[in-house]
Amino acid sequence: MTLTATAPPRSTGTPAPGRPRKSIWSYWRFYLALSPFYVLFAVFGLYPVASTILLAFQKWDGLGPRQMVGLQNFRFLIEDSTFWLSLWNTLVLFVMSTAPTLTIALVLAVMLNSAIRFKGVYRIAYFIPNITSLVAAAIFFAAVFSTNFGLINSGLRALGLPTEDWLGQPWGIKIAISTMIVWQWTGYNTIIYLAGLQAIPTEQYEAAKVDGAGPFRTFFSITLPQLRPVVLFTVIISTIGGLQTFTEPQVMVGETGGADQSGLTTVLYFYNTAFRANDYGYAGAIAVSIFLLVLLFTAINWRLFRGRSTE
């Protein structure tokens, strides 16, 4: 193998500072520890990924022969106003759902961490949305936002306020979809943060207390910096998940995305293109563009949230 040759001394690799340089073989334990994931990915993941990327340069109806078409799919993509609209929808929904989700989750986790009683009960309650059947949740939220018989409009009517055709209006659709996403993922992130909070040594809080720090100062000077790697994790995971939003709009407003296609996210558009229009090659091009978009946002987030505390 050529790895030893391509790893000349000093130029590549990151030998631990202050330690003598070692042969690549002396790291074998580490590579072995990492190998399960990479071996599984090589065996089961690489071919599908390569195949998807290749598909972006092909024409395929899902069953017949594949045909190379060069960059044609990407040329169509640039002219395709629906595609650009779906990107816009995706970004708006991403912001509308991720920001509240992570903020509320962090607040809840900190509160829950300082609560002494009923911790277990709250934890179960926050966990429930993640295992509630999606069909049930979809029926429920569609019922909440319904025009004639919906809970929100019933409430508005009772208060003498004008009602809104939530699922029939472009902005109503976005609000309804992001509400469902926030409901589904807030508890999940709360539990992540809660696990992260457990790693902060109690002594630090006690020291802050001795210094007379209030809850807010404690939060910003101890909790948040210590939680930084976990926050980075949730931001990245929410970015990856949020930019691939698909199920919620599909179950709430259908595959067209509703009025002005307001709920048509890029992955939903991708899904329609592949499995409804049988245009798998074009869908492959959309998939690759989603990949690039998520890559871009992940890189931005990484830089923004990484900060100084992580190396």
Added chain:
Amino acid sequence: MELSRRTLLAGSFAAVAAAATGCSSSMDAGAGKKNTTGNLALWCWPGGLGKSVVDDTVAHFPDQHIKYTEIGGDFKQKLLTTINGGTGIPDVTGIKGEDIASLLPQAERFVDLKSVGADSVLGDYLEWKVKQATTLDGKVIGLPIDIGPTALFYREDVFAKAGLPSDPAKVGAQLKTWEDLLAAGLELRKANPKAPIVADATDMFGTIVNQGTERYIDKDNKFIGDQDHIRRAWDLAVKAITTKVEGRTPGGTPDWNAGLDQGTVPTVTGAAWVALDIKAACKTSIGKWRVAPTPGGPANFGGSFLTITKSAADPAAAFEVIKYLLSPDNQAKAFADAQIFPATPAAYDKPQLKAADPFFGGQATIDVFGPAAKNIPIAYEAPLDAAVAAPYTAALKSVQAGSKSSEVAWQQAVSQAKQIGKRQGVQ
């Protein structure tokens, strides 16, 4: 470590190579191993076939060892993936009406039923339905399980209260065209503002298109979605919106389900199988529903097929099975099982279909559906039809929301539809 790194690299080469040549395995027509399990694998979706009919068929062919699987979720995706994989392909599989057009170009993956003796029975089935499973060069790849002839389901009590005719014969006589329906809608709105006569204008648009003899793409693969027949459907749907006789309540939504029983969805224009959805949602309005002919003439929504794949161990034997399973007698039984509406006119005279239905106030709905089934217009449905139709529905939703004018939305729909067509070679 050496080993796993080498495997990794070798693996990645193999993967890229396999991806590059991935087409080779799927290119030889009808590839995939023959089923050698000794069973006859039969796939359909839940509720796709009558339960008693399947049980009876399994018992009737003991030597075939029929293994019936109901596949929930995305049936088509499971089928396509399995066919691409080449292993475990069923001998016989259902194909939904909305998918058959897009599968016709892949006819070589299925057995031409004419080659196993279908000619003797094809005459039993409605001609227009068989045509949907016939390729342009005359191969027949599917035997019809059922059809979806439409009718106007309506609430007799709501109509009567508003001074509209309520007897099915009179409703049929007065609401002959869509214009009639919209006019009646104005009357109904005056008497009962909470009961728009059209539940949803986009659903209505789809029905009108299905009533025509032309669709979005013609036989020469030319786009005709910007022509008068589509524009007429569009204008009628827009008129329903602007005269406020439609409720923006698409079928299947909670408002729709609740409205069926509450009387705020007083009519449904839908296929025979919609009766199942209406019955599931109604508790207090049992006996108050009636069925009349569709304004503007009959149309069809859905209705599926059984096909024999090229992997079938014994295509001739498989054909005997589906011939039996889908015989007029068994189609009548399937209707009794689960409202699966027969594709064989001979079944319409059977007692199961002639029965009076208490849900419909004792009406024998076959009196409406039977004639409709025989008069469905024959229209050529291109493989890309469903894909090209989608932008129209989306654009109509914007008109419903009031965010776009009819003209702007129409232009947008036409240009999007053209673009989708262009991507796949439609002129």
Added chain:
Amino acid sequence: MNRGRGILLHVLLTIAGLLCLFPFFWTLVMATNTTSDIYRYPPKFTFGSQFDDNVRHVLENVAFFSSMANTAIVAISTTLLVLFFDSLAAFTFAKFRFPGRKTLFVVLLATMLLPAQLSVVPQFQTMVAFGWVGSLKALVIPAAANAFGIFWLRQYFQNSVHDELIEAATLDGCGFLGVYRHVALPSARPALAFLGIFTFVASWNDYFWPLIVLTDPDHLTLQVALSSLNKAHGVDYSMVMTGALLAMVPLVIVFIVFARQFIKGATEGAIRG
């Protein structure tokens, strides 16, 4: 903390909890009523008497317990493998330096970014090549290690495992595996609990891939079996909801068992011990 603030805290936590629970409560209501009750107006928020009937219908239509056994086999083995492989890799990434570390980590992150839906055809072809179509192996082995868990645990290890502890353990004569076992694992219990819970849930509820890859109708996982309750028309939602509810019960139990690991005292005791 003073009393007033304590009460406010519980009020807010309770409101959030109720909001989370409401759709679940709705599932319960649907499962105890008939489908037409679900669409009544004003909506019905009380429990009905149909639960026994609905359960019976589910059990008549679905091979519930044998499917559940299959699902349990898949979910338990996947979770154990993931916990082991992911923690080992994450610990290595978080605490050791070696050539190619950054590149490998970037590759790991990148694998999470591609939308999965298009891969189903090539994935299935891979299973055909291995001869695993229809086998539970096709669900467990490819999922035995994942980027999500490695990323999560790496982030956690960075702060929770202190370098001094590792050095101390090394001086005591612990090798790589010893440090992993005696230092890393005990201090990461809350993180492992989280990963365990959600791997189990994801595996338990996975539906799309099992639907594609399992072929024998007598040998399905629970979610695939339950999907056959969704008829094409006239869906009996109260029955569907009952099935969903029954499938949730083991998840709640697993959560309660794992969630004990969140308790801080246990963690600290383990580190000191």
